[in-house]
Amino acid sequence: ILNVEQSPQSLHVQEGDSTNFTCSFPSSNFYALHWYRWETAKSPEALFVMTLNGDEKKKGQISATLNTKEGYSYLYIKGSQPEDSATYLCALGGKLIFGQGTELSVKP
Amino acid sequence: DGGITQSPKYLFRKEGQNVTLSCEQNLNHDAMYWYRQDPGQGLRLIYYSQIVNDFQKGDIAEGYSVSREKKESFPLTVTSAQKNPTAFYLCASAGTGSYRYTFGSGTRLTVV
Numbered sequence: 001i002l003n004v005e006q007s008p009q010s011l012h013v014q015e016g017d018s019t020n021f022t023c024s025f026p027s028s029n030f031y032a033l034h035w036y037r038w039e040t041a042k043s044p045e046a047l048f049v050m051t052l053n054g055d056e057k058k059k060g061q062i063s064a065t066l067n068t069k070e071g072y073s074y075l076y077i078k079g080s081q082p083e084d085s086a087t088y089l090c091a092l093g094g095k096l097i098f099g100q101g102t103e104l105s106v107k108p
Numbered sequence: 109d110g111g112i113t114q115s116p117k118y119l120f121r122k123e124g125q126n127v128t129l130s131c132e133q134n135l136n137h138d139a140m141y142w143y144r145q146d147p148g149q150g151l152r153l154i155y156y157s158q159i160v161n162d163f164q165k166g167d168i169a170e171g172y173s174v175s176r177e178k179k180e181s182f183p184l185t186v187t188s189a190q191k192n193p194t195a196f197y198l199c200a201s202a203g204t205g206s207y208r209y210t211f212g213s214g215t216r217l218t219v220v
């Protein structure tokens with residue numbers, strides 16, 4: 001079983017704080033790394049797909065980096081807002097194997 | 109609009125009964141996937157299919173069965189052999205060679 005680990009499991013921050021999460025995965029046979037944002041009662045929303053070592057992607061205040069040689073990816077949120085509260089999932093493609101997610105709660 | 113439809117949103121069944129969860133997509137995607145989520149855990153892969161009439165077991169296939177008779181449909185049957193069927197079930201699809209996955213909105217199954 002391919003193991004994808006995310007940390008921390010949950011995070012509680014104040015509005016305006018910057019935060020980051022980690023996704024660790026086996027570095028062999030790497031195909032792609034996905035980040036999703038998942039709000040309760042909604043479908044997961046794709047944030048990034050990264051395929052190349054050293055990839056850096058940005059979408060608004062959210063950015064992600066990828067290191068395929070050492071098997072990790074970081075997701076950063078700069079200046080968190082209450083609407084950023086969600087579960088953030090990373091997943092290894094192509095069968096899309098997910099980590100357990102990081103639940104972010106941003107208090108106003 | 110194209111997308112994935114999972115129905116119903118909530119499902120209740122008595123212990124010992126088989127139950128089938130529906131997943132339909134009109135995106136012309138070749139690959140379809142079923143995941144299960146339990147409280148405090150991530151999404152775990154149950155079964156996936158990359159082409160019609162073919163499917164493979166995921167990490168937690170025991171107690172489940174699937175079929176892929178049509179490209180658009182990938183129903184999941186939760187059998188009485190599944191020891192802990194109460195969970196949230198999510199379906200996804202993707203085009204061949206695509207990095208883009210589309211998700212349904214899920215079915216919450218409660219077995220009493």
